[in-house]
Amino acid sequence: MLSAEQNDLITRTGPGTPAGRLMRQYWQPAALVDELKGNRPIKPVRLFGEDLVIFKDDQGRYGLVGRHCPHRGTDLAFGRLENGGLRCAFHGWLFDVNGKCLETPAEPDNSNLCANIKQKAYPVVEKSGILFAYLGDGEPPAFPHFDCFVAPDSHTFAFKGMIDCNWLQSLEVGIDPVHTSFLHRFFHDEDPTKGYGKMFRDNTKDADMPMTQIMREVTRPRIEVDETDYGFRIVTLRQISDASTHVRVTNLVFPNAFMIPMSREMTISQWHVPIDDTKHYWYAIFTSFGKAVDKDTMRNQRLELYQLPDYIPNRNKSNDYGFDPHEQESETYTGMGADINVHDQWACESMGTIQDRTQEHLGTSDKAIIAYRKLLRQSLEKSGKGEKPILVVDEKEAASITGPLAIDGIGPVDDWKGYYQRSEAQKREAMSWKA
Template identity: 35%
Template sequence: METPTQPIVVKPRPRGADRYQYLTQTNAGTPAGELLRRYWQPVATSDSLPKDGAPQPIRIMGEDLVLFRDDKGKVGLIDRKCAHRCTDLALGRIEDGGIRCPYHGWLFDVNGRCLDQPAEASPTAKDRIRMKSYPIHEAGGAFWAYMGPGEAPLFPNYPALAGGDEFRYTTRWFGDCNWMQASEGNIDPVHTSYLHQLELTSSDMQARWGVFANQARPELAVEDTRFGVRLYTLRKIDGTDRSSIRITNFVMPNACAVGGFEGYLGEGGLTMLWDVPIDDEHHWRWEFIFHRSGQLDKAALAKQYESEKAEGDRMRRDKRDLYSQDRDSMKREAYLGLGECFSVHDIAITQSQGTIHDQTGEHLSSSDIAIMRARRMLDEGAKDVAEGRDPRGVVRAESENQFTDLVVVTGEIESTESKEMFCARYASDPTLFALNNKGVTE
């Protein structure tokens, strides 16, 4: 497929009190919009476009597109407006190797080429018509699009996107706010002890889920990686000389790799989240929950998630009544009073910041070091793009397309061991997230 070839004028990166506010803007031609377009972005779940399925409207970063599968099974993502008279191609017919506009019969293939103009006198006029189209890759239970210029980078071989459906649970949520505040919530290591606080009743739960209950002031540190930022969070364990350690990651430009509901299966699991702009006021929260054992309780996950969803992957709870917050439950098991689903907690709390979070009104503290580093890294990435360079995390070489260094661990560390050495032990273990085709843990 080909991407648009016309030059794009990128707006300058501002400075001042709202230095990073510009990163909330993601239309084509904005610095953040051009940065995000240099990476593969999820656009639809695989099961939403079955064989003989209807064309699917897609809105991403302010662009209106249509995703379709032709009658040969090929998948395309092209401009939603027909090149003839701007008819909505989501109404189109799937036939004859493409999608046919129902208004005058113009036919387009998955690459945006016009294959047929039934009423046109010239048999070669169609050869001069080319719709905007983007490359599509299917992985992790989703279709992904590359919307940048030139040759698409390699699709990143992240563990959470590898293997078959038995190793992963994929879902998404509609977010009624800007993408950036949602993304920053994923790399805020302190909020887990408050927003997601759990009641722990056993030593095993303490070991696996202690970070969601321990309110001790954590020791925080970050370090740059080739794909983003690594976060270390250590919390003292009362009555011992050990600390809980949680290693998570910001993955450029709008993803993260963290632990999640798969923790009960032990090592070999992680969750990756993408917050993908629909436009500047809405986003999709994508979740790819993975465990190498293939023993995820996907039925239980689906039951919990679907109980909180309305039609169109929207949250059932409505902000107009404060998300049906149960203040009585806050006295017992539910810190936020919004049930047990972490995704609901995250979506509600980031939406409460406003449609587009006003950074000039915030007072950042020492616990926000990961957020500040991520903002600077996005700023650096926007500069790289403006100056014609690939930003951090874009993969061009097969030798770089393995991610054993994308370490996600929740465990305990002795006071005599450094966090860096603890992390290095996992980074050097290529089997941590390796798939076990037998479907059982090694």
């Protein structure tokens, strides 16, 4: 249980807040590359409480600038993309991707007004279908050499979705290994050969057991949390028999991401990024270690649930998330359909726009949540003192931060750690691409 002040400290991320300053020291997803495809690659975005515009100029460079023109405050989201930048439609002021004012065409020829104008701008880089932005001060950190960043484009797919609550609720759901036995429980197991692109539809590794069966039948797992150079590793053990145990390895990537196995072939790397304190987007990179990703299938599956252009979920509070009491009796634990994103969305949003953690009661199964909050508070303290927090790294350090390990399989009770290490080595030996 936290105090109200402690809850505010770890949830509020607007400009000038402690958590906002900390999270701005990392590259954060700002948009999908897909959102800037087409004839007019420009989109308004709200990120960490700031109103911005992301665009691609006529030279193929990405920019992220303040939404309101520094001349008289009009909306640059309606600007023109021309002459190497973004031009305001009000008086023609032109800005490049770095926020430099290139032209003030209504001013006299000898005016130096333009030279003294600088629009707010943040650097943007493309990684595996996501446009990441750095909103912090000074030089941005290097990207760790995670699988999702070093895999070829053919083996990754990116998507996003909006959730109508504070970012921390979703991050904490993502690192909670116990909720899958309840929230994502299916009373019937699907054919794994028909589960491409879907979470928990595959058989677990080294056994002919559907992941859904294991989650449903073993509800009191043992949880181990180990510190790493990127955050921590979560090992969840569900004992199947005297000799064998289900071993699921997931990861918290500080400050606001997790990386988990989706199937025997794919992993999910997912960030929860504040729009402001009461809304956020999840961004995910799906990485395949086997055959190339069928991006059309993956995209079409997800577009059944989300409406463009803002990736707003079709199932939401306004329609009770599609809740069907008859389905809840015999098909799924929630009665909200077969897509786990809907289940997670309901869980996160039903806590309120910002969860009141002064009223919660954590148990032994919340081990990873407790570990994350401790790491977050420690990092906030470091950041407040001007010290470098975890995973703010240079190129040399970043090259050594790889993986991370993500396994879902059945191994021996007395050597579960050796099992997941061997399984990871086998996966990398057999993978269809090499970093």
